[in-house]
Amino acid sequence: VPKKCQKAREHFGTVRTQLESLKTKFPADQYYRFHEHWRFVLQRLVFLAAFVVYLESETLVTREAVAEILGIEADRERGFHLDIEDYLSGVLTLASELARLAVNSVTAGDYSRPLRISTFINELDSGFRLLNLKNDSLRKRYDGLKYDVKKIEEVVYDLSIRGLNKEATVGTGGEK
Helix, strand or coil, X not given: CHHHHHHHHHHHHHHHHHHHHHHCCCCHHHHHXXXXXXHHHHHHHHHHHXXXXXXXXXXXXXXXXXXXXXXXXXXXXXXXXXXXXXXXHHHHHXXXXXXXXXXXXXXXXXXXXXXXXXXXXXXXXXXXXXXXXXXXXXHHHHHHHHHHHHHHHHHHHHHHHCCHHHHHHHHHCCXX
């Protein structure tokens, strides 16, 4: 995993170059006029950066850190920036991928990872519940998080009824 993460970080250099070129193609004060042209790509890049950081440290990457990884601004006033909704959408995509990783980890015999993913996703869900999301695409994506939480809970429950979570918690020093 560390080698794959390092390889992924190298690819972000190409992304920075491409985004630097994109910044020169339109007036700085017209960011939102053209935002739809790169919105999906930025959301996907946020997901990729968040996934790499999660795999390296099992923490949530900040918006500022993603902006730094991508070589763009975090603040709107400074020009080409990472919009907060694009960041949140990318984080929600991370949650969906972590739900898949939880299932695949069990298949690979790693019984502690789903427990750690469950804790992370539940904290993420708690944070999103604090937001007042309107009925837009971000709200719909957030609604999908509920299914990811449920999927991970089912994995953890299955580990529990099979007695495999005891093995996982012994290795991590935690109790279940």
